[in-house]
Amino acid sequence: MGIAENVIEIRREMAQTSLRCKRNPEMVTLIGVTKNMTADKASQAVRAGILDLGENRVQELQNKHPLIQGVRWHFIGHLQSNKVKYIIDKVHLIHSLDRWSLALEIDRRAREINRAVPVLIQVNVANEATKFGLEVQETYDFVTEVSGLKGISVQGLMTIAPFVEDPEEVRPVFKQLKDLSGHLKNIPGVQMEQLSMGMTNDYHVAIEEGSTMVRIGTAIFGYRDY
Numbered sequence: 001m002g003i004a005e006n007v008i009e010i011r012r013e014m015a016q017t018s019l020r021c022k023r024n025p026e027m028v029t030l031i032g033v034t035k036n037m038t039a040d041k042a043s044q045a046v047r048a049g050i051l052d053l054g055e056n057r058v059q060e061l062q063n064k065h066p067l068i069q070g071v072r073w074h075f076i077g078h079l080q081s082n083k084v085k086y087i088i089d090k091v092h093l094i095h096s097l098d099r100w101s102l103a104l105e106i107d108r109r110a111r112e113i114n115r116a117v118p119v120l121i122q123v124n125v126a127n128e129a130t131k132f133g134l135e136v137q138e139t140y141d142f143v144t145e146v147s148g149l150k151g152i153s154v155q156g157l158m159t160i161a162p163f164v165e166d167p168e169e170v171r172p173v174f175k176q177l178k179d180l181s182g183h184l185k186n187i188p189g190v191q192m193e194q195l196s197m198g199m200t201n202d203y204h205v206a207i208e209e210g211s212t213m214v215r216i217g218t219a220i221f222g223y224r225d226y
């Protein structure tokens with residue numbers, strides 16, 4: 001199937017899953033993850049109705065940004081502090097705030113351009129050594145500190161679940177992120193409206209557990225060549 005058919009099929013599945021668990025399908029945003037894909041493929045997805053694109057490398061976002069208009073760009077990968085300056089004026093949402101040094105740099109660069117940049121806090125719910133993100137237990141204090149930075153607007157949480165054959169296995173990971181957001185929502189100055197969770201392999205389960213943003217690459221664009 002082509003990219004356009006894939007987008008239609010995923011939207012249909014997202015809507016079905018939402019309705020099955022009595023959620024409004026409009027409350028879940030589909031982010032097309034274009035990493036390792038050409039700008040041409042990304043444009044095909046946009047023509048098929050994708051309004052949000054996600055990149056996990058600064059260089060790729062910088063390359064595609066001028067070529068594709070009218071979409072919201074999401075930065076979803078590990079972000080080095082020295083590269084914040086290249087994307088600060090281009091991103092709609094940074095999904096991967098995971099440490100204080102990065103928070104300070106985002107804050108500094110955002111205030112330079114009079115923005116409060118929307119971010120999600122990345123949480124390593126499953127505590128995988130190979131993944132970035134805060135531990136669950138340190139998240140409350142971290143969010144409290146970040147809430148004092150004028151250049152940052154906390155909108156919610158993000159997690160990457162472990163890759164497993166059967167997505168049912170990671171349901172508890174999504175539940176835990178949702179619970180955590182409930183605990184954090186009373187911190188003054190932060191919003192906990194967004195839960196960025198769910199990828200090709202596990203987005204149905206993530207939607208059932210309250211995801212508001214799914215980040216999907218393979219199911220739209222096919223397997224990536226590295």
Ligand SMILES: *Cc1c(COP(=O)(O)O)cnc(C)c1O
Pocket residue numbers: 033035056076077160199200201215216217218219
């Ligand atoms: C690559 C990537 C995705 C998309 O993964 P697929 O399994 O191809 O859908 C989602 N989120 C992040 C952070 C990624 O790096």
